[in-house]
Amino acid sequence: xxxxxxxxxxxxxxxxxxxxxxxxxxxxxxxxxxxxxxxxxxxxxxxxxxxxxxxxxxxxxxxxxxxxxxxxxxxxxxxxxxxxxxxxxxxxxxxxxxxxxxxxxxxxxxxxxxxxxxxxxxxxxxxxxxxxxxxxxxxxxxxxxxxxxxxxxxxxxxxxxxxxxxxxxxxxxxxxx
Numbered sequence: 001x002x003x004x005x006x007x008x009x010x011x012x013x014x015x016x017x018x019x020x021x022x023x024x025x026x027x028x029x030x031x032x033x034x035x036x037x038x039x040x041x042x043x044x045x046x047x048x049x050x051x052x053x054x055x056x057x058x059x060x061x062x063x064x065x066x067x068x069x070x071x072x073x074x075x076x077x078x079x080x081x082x083x084x085x086x087x088x089x090x091x092x093x094x095x096x097x098x099x100x101x102x103x104x105x106x107x108x109x110x111x112x113x114x115x116x117x118x119x120x121x122x123x124x125x126x127x128x129x130x131x132x133x134x135x136x137x138x139x140x141x142x143x144x145x146x147x148x149x150x151x152x153x154x155x156x157x158x159x160x161x162x163x164x165x166x167x168x169x170x171x172x173x174x175x176x177x
Contacts, residue, residue, distance in 0.1 A: 045081040113171040
């Protein structure tokens with residue numbers, strides 16, 4: 001309960017601090033998602049929120065010092081988002097290992113690209129890093145996820161990896177040869 005209240009207060013604080021007079025929903029959504037993503041929760045989507053509703057809720061903060069309309073709007077939107085997320089997960093399947101070890105997987109991929117590892121060096125490094133995972137039964141699945149990510153990596157997938165497009169291009173060229 002307390003964690004939920006802290007998350008809600010962080011969401012409202014980030015949104016309230018946004019410095020855009022045009023009520024920029026994208027900035028608000030991104031700001032609101034920071035504490036949610038850090039807590040490994042479903043990110044918030046405003047797809048079903050009307051601009052007028054959002055504007056009125058923000059105005060209530062500025063003019064009435066009342067956060068309840070914005071809180072209600074966020075709760076409505078978040079509950080819809082969770083419902084859509086559940087439907088998507090049921091349709092596509094959920095890879096718990098991919099989610100649980102997201103940070104380790106991204107760090108491993110970053111190291112592979114930055115250190116220009118290919119073939120045997122790449123396989124040896126992946127194996128040595130995978131041995132550090134606490135759950136031995138999940139190691140094979142983790143390796144599958146890493147290999148899939150490396151196979152599909154391109155410039156559109158660099159966000160959060162700490163890799164520049166030039167570094168990726170150099171690694172891809174090396175891996176092809």
